[in-house]
Amino acid sequence: MERSSHKVSMAVIRRLPKYYRYLEGLLKKDINRISSKELSRIMGLTASQIRQDLNCFGGFGQQGYGYNVAELHNEIAKILGLNKHYSSVIVGAGNLGQAIANYSNFQRQGFELKGMFDINPKLIGLRIRDVEIHDIDNIEGFVRENDIEIGIIAVPLENAQDIADKLVAGGVKGIWNFAPFDVKVPENVEIEHVHLSESLYTLTYLLNEKDILEKKD
Incomplete structure (x- = not known):
């Protein structure tokens, strides 16, 4: 069509x-x-x-x-481009990064997780769903050598821009950013910000408004 x-x-x-x-x-x-x-x-x-x-x-x-x-x-x-396959990495192997890695539906939809990265030496070398956690210092070379298309950021806000810069330097085409910070990328890189707190705050607003209306009645 x-x-x-x-x-x-x-x-x-x-x-x-x-x-x-x-x-x-x-x-x-x-x-x-x-x-x-x-x-x-x-x-x-x-x-x-x-x-x-x-x-x-x-x-x-x-x-x-x-x-x-x-x-x-x-x-x-x-x-939506779901008839294609996308290679990806997750940066940040904490609770959020591991939760994303464990979401099996992504792989069924054609998103192949090729690696995870973290700064914590206790996590480096471990595997999540058979995907190895690597040292963050090696990210640019890994992204370039493995033709990674999507970088997923799950790090604290103070590290988010630096990670985005490293992913861009490695050649990613898109970034899925879960950090509570709107990172900047070049025009040739697509980015989608996912602020979990904003969604939660929208819910609390609706609950608050409902409570106010009920008290008026």
């Missing part, structure tokens, strides 16, 4: 993984066809929004039929 020529907004791009996740759930329930109205009901979006989002990539539905779930799931996987 051909994409439309205009640039797709980040708002639409950030909704694509949600489409992918819900469609995967439908496939597991052996649902083969779904209308935009039915999809809107389970996803919490309007049918119009769904059609507009998918039209950014050429549109996939048929009037009077709806969407073929398997085909749409497959097309969105291609749009």
Whole structure:
């Protein structure tokens, strides 16, 4: 399916993984066809929004039929680049880094973890899911020699920029940053910041607002 020529907004791009996740759930329930109205009901979006989002990539539905779930799931996987394989490293082998390494779904989706790195000599040489933890001093050479595409940062904020610089120097194409600090990278390197605390604070805001409204009632 051909994409439309205009640039797709980040708002639409950030909704694509949600489409992918819900469609995967439908496939597991052996649902083969779904209308935009039915999809809107389970996803919490309007049918119009769904059609507009998918039209950014050429549109996939048929009037009077709806969407073929398997085909749409497959097309969105291609749009997201999930039909490819990506080599990655995790920098920071503490609790967060190990949790990411232990998330087996990443490997099933084509993300191959080739190494982990840390500054702690007690961790160097250990293995997580058969992936060795290396000395941080060797990261640039390892990234370059193993054609690493994605660097995952799971270190304290004061070390984040230095790690990002090392990953960029090694030649990574993208960085997934879990450090509570917005690192800077060159324009030719893609970056996605994941601030866990911000998501938690959004939840506490909603809980607080609900509590205030209940007290008013």
